[in-house]
Amino acid sequence: AQSVAQPEDQVKVAEGNPLTVKCTYSVSGNPYLFWYVQYPNRGLQFLLKYITGDNLVKGSYGFEAEFNKSQTSFHLKKPSALVSDSALYFCAVRDITSGYSTLTFGKGTMLLVSP
């Protein structure tokens, strides 16, 4: 079975400071990893993904994430937060060795960026 943990329900940072939203995963094989963002009363939007290759993945809106196989983590980062980054962030994983496997989401982390 595959699973995702987002250990923080909420992350607060001040505008201009770096931000990190944590994600750890568990799969029996190798993972595909994704980050999505949800703004209030909207659907989820894709931010970035790790499939293979470079462990540092760059995505939309200046976000990046680092795949760490030994720690089974895929933390989302941004060097300088904006107030407009305030939203709900979801990490998701798919086990690529499981055929038509499904995507499993974490419970989400609310990011609050103060002016």
Place this chain on the structure above:
Amino acid sequence: NAGVTQTPKFQVLKTGQSMTLQCAQDMNHEYMSWYRQDPGMGLRLIHYSVGAGITDQGEVPNGYNVSRSTTEDFPLRLLSAAPSQTSVYFCASSYSTQGYEQYFGPGTRLTVT
């Protein structure tokens, strides 16, 4: 290119009523799925389809039916609504099930009284 569309946006049902949530995509995606979002529980997969005529159950399928007669449409049917089905429902699609990201619809907020 409208992406993934869902109707209705809001719905109130009485316990025991049935209804169909509509989902359509115009990206020729093979993979479509339905999730429900509840506070503190993230997104949970209800049903999914890897192509027309093929559907399978997700994590929380009880009380819901799906069918996939065309590539474009993937309706979700609530057979006999219960208050536990009060939730926000999202439809999503992707090119395939492997390394491709999913595109989400705007959601349907359902309240069952």
